[in-house]
Amino acid sequence: MFSKSRINEPGPKADDTPKAPVAPPQRPASDYTPSAPKPKPPASTLSSDLTIVGNLRTTGDIMIEGTVEGDIRAHLLTVGEGATIKGEVIADDVVVNGRIIGRVRGLKVRLTSSARVEGDIIHKTIAIESGAHFEGSVQRQDDPLGGNRAPAPQPKPGVATSSAPASAAPPAGSQS
Numbered sequence: 001m002f003s004k005s006r007i008n009e010p011g012p013k014a015d016d017t018p019k020a021p022v023a024p025p026q027r028p029a030s031d032y033t034p035s036a037p038k039p040k041p042p043a044s045t046l047s048s049d050l051t052i053v054g055n056l057r058t059t060g061d062i063m064i065e066g067t068v069e070g071d072i073r074a075h076l077l078t079v080g081e082g083a084t085i086k087g088e089v090i091a092d093d094v095v096v097n098g099r100i101i102g103r104v105r106g107l108k109v110r111l112t113s114s115a116r117v118e119g120d121i122i123h124k125t126i127a128i129e130s131g132a133h134f135e136g137s138v139q140r141q142d143d144p145l146g147g148n149r150a151p152a153p154q155p156k157p158g159v160a161t162s163s164a165p166a167s168a169a170p171p172a173g174s175q176s
Helices: 144-148
Strands: 044-046 051-053 061-064 067-069 072-079 084-086 089-096 099-101 104-111 116-118 121-128 133-135 138-140
Touching: 104 144, 121 144
Parallel strands: 044 061, 051 067, 061 072, 067 084, 072 089, 084 099, 089 104, 099 116, 104 121, 116 133, 121 138
Antiparallel strands: none
16 A cells, blocks of 8 residues: 655665766867956055155056155055155056156156155156156166166186186287
C-alpha cells in the first residue's frame, strides 16, 4: 500500500556512479567584456596650514595650498595662490598659481597671472599669462619628463677604464 521514500536515506544509491565536476562553458575571447573602469580618485589636497619637508610621489593629482620643501612627482600638480614649493616639480600637467623655487618639468606647464617661479622650466607646451613672474630659462623638449635620468658614471682620474694596457701608445694622429 505505502512505500518508503528513499529521499531521506543517507549514502549513495546503487545506480549512482561518481561524476566529474562539470566546468562552465568556455567563451571565446571575442566575447570578453571588461568590467567598467574604476573612477579616477579626486585630487589629494594639502591645506594651507600644512608644511611638508620631504618628497611627494603619486600617479594621481595633487592640489598644494601649503608649503612643501622637497621634490614632487605627480600626474597633475596644481599649486594654489598661497602655496610655496622649494624643490623640483615633475608632472604631466603643472598649473602654477603660487610660488615655486626650483626646476619645473612638465608636458604642459601653465603659469597664471599670480604665479611666481624662480627656476628653469622644461616643457613640451607652456602658457604664461600676463602678470606672471618668472626668473630662469625655458627649454622645450619632446620628452621633458624623461630628462631626469642619472648621467652615465664618469671614470675617476688615474683609473684606466679600457682593456688596453695603461702603457699603450696613443692612437695615431692624437697628441699627448
